[in-house]
Amino acid sequence: MYEHMKLEKELSQHCDLTKIKYREEINQYYIVIKRKQFTANNRDALLLKLYDYFYGAQNRTLEESYREWMLWRQEIKTNSKTIRENANEWNSYIADSELATLRTKDITVEHLENFLYSITADFAITSKRLTNITVVLNGIFKHSVSLKLIPHNPLSDVDLKQFRKRCMPKNTSKDNYTIEERKRILEYLADREDIYALAIQLDFYLCVRIGELFAIKYSDIENGLLHINRSMRGTYELDKEMNIIAKGFTNEERIKGNQSTGFRQIPLTDKALAIVEKTRCLYPDTEYLFMRDGRQLVLNTFNMELKRTCQKLGIKYRSSHQIRFTVATMLYEQGVSITKISALLGHADTATTWHYIRKNNPDESTINTMKALLD
Numbered sequence: 001m002y003e004h005m006k007l008e009k010e011l012s013q014h015c016d017l018t019k020i021k022y023r024e025e026i027n028q029y030y031i032v033i034k035r036k037q038f039t040a041n042n043r044d045a046l047l048l049k050l051y052d053y054f055y056g057a058q059n060r061t062l063e064e065s066y067r068e069w070m071l072w073r074q075e076i077k078t079n080s081k082t083i084r085e086n087a088n089e090w091n092s093y094i095a096d097s098e099l100a101t102l103r104t105k106d107i108t109v110e111h112l113e114n115f116l117y118s119i120t121a122d123f124a125i126t127s128k129r130l131t132n133i134t135v136v137l138n139g140i141f142k143h144s145v146s147l148k149l150i151p152h153n154p155l156s157d158v159d160l161k162q163f164r165k166r167c168m169p170k171n172t173s174k175d176n177y178t179i180e181e182r183k184r185i186l187e188y189l190a191d192r193e194d195i196y197a198l199a200i201q202l203d204f205y206l207c208v209r210i211g212e213l214f215a216i217k218y219s220d221i222e223n224g225l226l227h228i229n230r231s232m233r234g235t236y237e238l239d240k241e242m243n244i245i246a247k248g249f250t251n252e253e254r255i256k257g258n259q260s261t262g263f264r265q266i267p268l269t270d271k272a273l274a275i276v277e278k279t280r281c282l283y284p285d286t287e288y289l290f291m292r293d294g295r296q297l298v299l300n301t302f303n304m305e306l307k308r309t310c311q312k313l314g315i316k317y318r319s320s321h322q323i324r325f326t327v328a329t330m331l332y333e334q335g336v337s338i339t340k341i342s343a344l345l346g347h348a349d350t351a352t353t354w355h356y357i358r359k360n361n362p363d364e365s366t367i368n369t370m371k372a373l374l375d
Contacts, residue, residue: 007047014054020046041075060149062107062140063100066090067242069143080236084244086139089132093119104140105150109157112137116158120166127167134160176326176358177204181315188313196305198279199290199297203320205272207327207344210320214296215251216289221276226266228346231255232296249298251288255346262346328356 008017020031020043029046030039038053040046048068060068073083094100099107099115119125119133134155141153177185182204189197203213211231220227231254235247255262268276279289290297303319310317318326324345331341342353 004044007051011047011050011054015050017047042071045071045075060104060144061100062102062104063095065104065140065144065149066094066100066136069140070238070242072143073139074238079233080247081234083238084234084236085132086136087238087242087244089129089136093125093133094136104144107154109154112155112158116160116163117166120163123166123168125167127164130160130163130167175316175318176322176329177315177318179330181313182326182330184313184315185309188309193278193282195279195283195290195292195297196302198275198282199302200306200309202272202275202279203323204327205269205275206266207324207331207341208266209324209346210299210302212255214288214290214298214302217287218276218280218289221268221273224268224273226268228255228262228264228266229253232298249296251296264343264346266344325356325358328353329358332357 011017015031015033017031020029022029027041028039029041029043030037031046031050032038033050033053038046038049040049048071070083070087074080094115097115097118099111102111116130120130125133137155138153141150141155144150145153186201186204189201192198199213203210206213206226208226208228209231211233212228214232215230216226220229230251232249232251235250236244237247239245276289283291288296299320306320307317309315328341328345331344332338338350338353338357341356342350345353345356347353
């Protein structure tokens with residue numbers, strides 16, 4: 001019924017859809033039926049409201065509740081990256097399950113537990129993935145409660161601890177760039193003047209998110225400090241088939257995670273400042289520090305250039321995000337406290353920061369200390 005053509009066919013039996021109008025000044029679609037006005041920020045959302053009006057929403061399946069929830073979130077301007085991540089979890093784990101076909105009001109704790117047992121069988125998913133899936137289910141049920149379609153969120157009655165024990169252990173095989181690898185990459189890129197080489201070099205002197213790196217302006221650097229004031233974010237939109245469509249990028253004056261810790265200052269070393277000055281000399285008229293042909297750098301091309309550099313040097317490639325892990329681990333191993341590293345990373349608590357510290361094999365001093373004490 002929620003496929004576009006079927007939906008319009010059903011609704012046309014009750015109202016004239018050609019009377020749907022658009023108010024451009026406030027970006028709003030509307031129609032008046034029996035002196036009652038229905039409005040929405042996009043046509044599909046308006047059709048869903050009309051369907052609920054004529055047919056009632058009490059028989060809505062979980063899949064239909066998911067669609068309504070996602071369109072509503074798009075209407076209220078929920079972060080599009082979050083919507084994309086939620087859509088990926090739905091499509092990967094819930095969309096083809098029996099749970100999706102059940103009426104939302106009929107779903108019980110038993111239904112949810114059977115679903116969770118199935119997706120965690122044989123340690124098939126990580127605990128993080130389980131959390132992401134339950135976030136989607138929670139969102140659907142909470143929205144249904146707010147619409148008074150169901151009286152209670154059934155997922156709140158499920159003991160998730162038992163399912164976390166069925167998840168695969170965290171992947172500890174990920175590693176960082178070593179100090180020697182970092183040195184070789186920086187030496188290899190030192191004489192290059194292209195914008196990607198400069199961006200990769202500076203990233204190895206910072207501990208920023210990649211979106212924060214791409215959104216740096218020259219005015220953000222003052223008295224040897226880099227002020228993190230914004231972040232580049234991808235923007236996405238739902239199409240009529242509930243597919244996620246990439247729309248481009250925006251620079252937002254907000255930071256991922258906790259806002260009070262996200263906006264921060266990062267000290268720049270002399271070599272980091274030299275990279276900034278070199279970039280300014282080579283590219284003096286750009287709005288942002290790292291731009292090419294009038295556009296900011298983006299993640300995919302940055303990682304492609306980083307991968308080419310690693311291949312040239314015979315170094316194992318790790319993504320740009322692992323550079324952030326690398327710098328955090330280097331600082332920790334040189335005695336910087338975890339609280340200070342947490343502040344540099346923009347974390348609200350040190351529990352998140354510990355995840356970024358990749359513990360390497362015992363160094364020589366540790367080995368000697370153990371021998372002296374234990375032997």
